[in-house]
Amino acid sequence: MNKSDSSHAFTPELARSIYRKAYLINRTDQRFRAMLTNGELAVAYYPVRGQEVTAAAAMSALQPEDYLVTTYRGLHDSLAKGIPSRLLWAEFAGKRTGTCKGKGGPMHITYPPTGVMVTTGIVGSGIPIANGLAMAAQIRGENRVAVASFGDGASNIGAFHEALNMASVWKLPVVFLCQNNQYAEHTTLAAGTSVTSIAERAAGYGMPGVSCDGLDPEMMYQTMAAAVARARAGDGPTLVEAHTYRLQGHIFGADYSYIPKEELKAAEERASMMRLRQRISERQVTESDLAQIEQEVDAEIEDAVAFALKSDPPDPDEIRFDIYETEQAA
Numbered sequence: 596m597n598k599s600d601s602s603h604a605f606t607p608e609l610a611r612s613i614y615r616k617a618y619l620i621n622r623t624d625q626r627f628r629a630m631l632t633n634g635e636l637a638v639a640y641y642p643v644r645g646q647e648v649t650a651a652a653a654m655s656a657l658q659p660e661d662y663l664v665t666t667y668r669g670l671h672d673s674l675a676k677g678i679p680s681r682l683l684w685a686e687f688a689g690k691r692t693g694t695c696k697g698k699g700g701p702m703h704i705t706y707p708p709t710g711v712m713v714t715t716g717i718v719g720s721g722i723p724i725a726n727g728l729a730m731a732a733q734i735r736g737e738n739r740v741a742v743a744s745f746g747d748g749a750s751n752i753g754a755f756h757e758a759l760n761m762a763s764v765w766k767l768p769v770v771f772l773c774q775n776n777q778y779a780e781h782t783t784l785a786a787g788t789s790v791t792s793i794a795e796r797a798a799g800y801g802m803p804g805v806s807c808d809g810l811d812p813e814m815m816y817q818t819m820a821a822a823v824a825r826a827r828a829g830d831g832p833t834l835v836e837a838h839t840y841r842l843q844g845h846i847f848g849a850d851y852s853y854i855p856k857e858e859l860k861a862a863e864e865r866a867s868m869m870r871l872r873q874r875i876s877e878r879q880v881t882e883s884d885l886a887q888i889e890q891e892v893d894a895e896i897e898d899a900v901a902f903a904l905k906s907d908p909p910d911p912d913e914i915r916f917d918i919y920e921t922e923q924a925a
């Protein structure tokens with residue numbers, strides 16, 4: 596794959612859009628954690644701080660109609676794929692105005708209008724689902740690509756290996772995006788994974804495997820864009836490994852003192868919004884452009900939080916709906 600292909604040029608417009616997405620993810624995560632801390636919301640949350648650039652740049656390589664399957668740690672992916680903030684916040688708050696009428700919560704976000712097809716809590720289980728979506732697009736002759744986004748730990752699950760094998764055999768239009776944040780719960784990559792490069796696992800399934808710096812917006816975008824173009828052209832799947840970092844504990848509130856201080860400090864610098872701001876401003880994006888984006892995003896989040904808080908929870912009777920194709924008896 597030619598990563599410097601001019602059709603995947605990192606234009607000022609793209610740089611602005613990636614900054615907007617990354618800033619939106621960063622501030623949404625921050626606002627959500629603050630609300631959990633002060634008791635305004637009470638729900639399990641898997642923080643995405645550190646992985647903002649990875650999702651913002653990777654999802655920018657997709658079209659709105661392309662499919663995404665992500666995980667419990669999927670806030671960054673869902674926002675970067677275009678879920679409206681109001682609907683996302685309402686779902687996080689368990690309200691009837693949310694993407695899943697408040698019945699999914701943070702672990703089960705689904706919003707087909709922007710291609711977010713499912714968000715699962717079972718590690719690795721979304722990967723074969725992305726295959727199914729890609730296969731449906733292939734059978735229908737649609738020009739759609741499906742992306743499975745998952746963690747480094749998920750690459751040790753059987754479903755990962757089975758799905759990569761079948762995707763390769765059937766040349767499915769799918770991209771396997773492994774966000775290697777170095778930890779699976781409290782276990783380091785080295786303690787639970789037989790290889791140091793997850794991309795190398797692609798060789799066992801006859802598909803290209805590419806590693807990239809997922810904290811470098813340009814490299815992340817171009818690596819993903821090349822994989823998406825390959826899938827769309829009918830040339831089959833790619834395994835993309837994005838090196839990124841989880842700057843918090845596994846779940847909000849969990850202890851993460853097992854992460855060495857120096858490692859965390861170095862990652863905080865590499866993944867910081869300041870560093871991204873600097874990178875983006877090198878791309879003919881002015882200070883006033885950036886300030887305007889920040890102002891607009893801050894207002895969008897406040898509007899979404901207010902919308903979520905004033906929305907009603909689902910009626911208890913709603914539990915009978917949206918499970919089976921037909922309504923269940925009361």
Ligand SMILES: Cc1ncc(C[n+]2csc(CCOP(=O)(O)OP(=O)(O)O)c2C)c(N)n1
Nearest residue numbers: 668716717718746747748749776778779780
């Ligand atoms: C099949 C299965 N096994 C174990 C768990 C418990 N569990 C939840 S998240 C997680 C770690 C997954 O790590 P990784 O795939 O690297 O994703 P990350 O949380 O780092 O984004 C584990 C073991 C689970 N949800 N599902």
Ligand SMILES: [Mg+2]
Nearest residue numbers: 746747778779
């Ligand atoms: Mg991980």
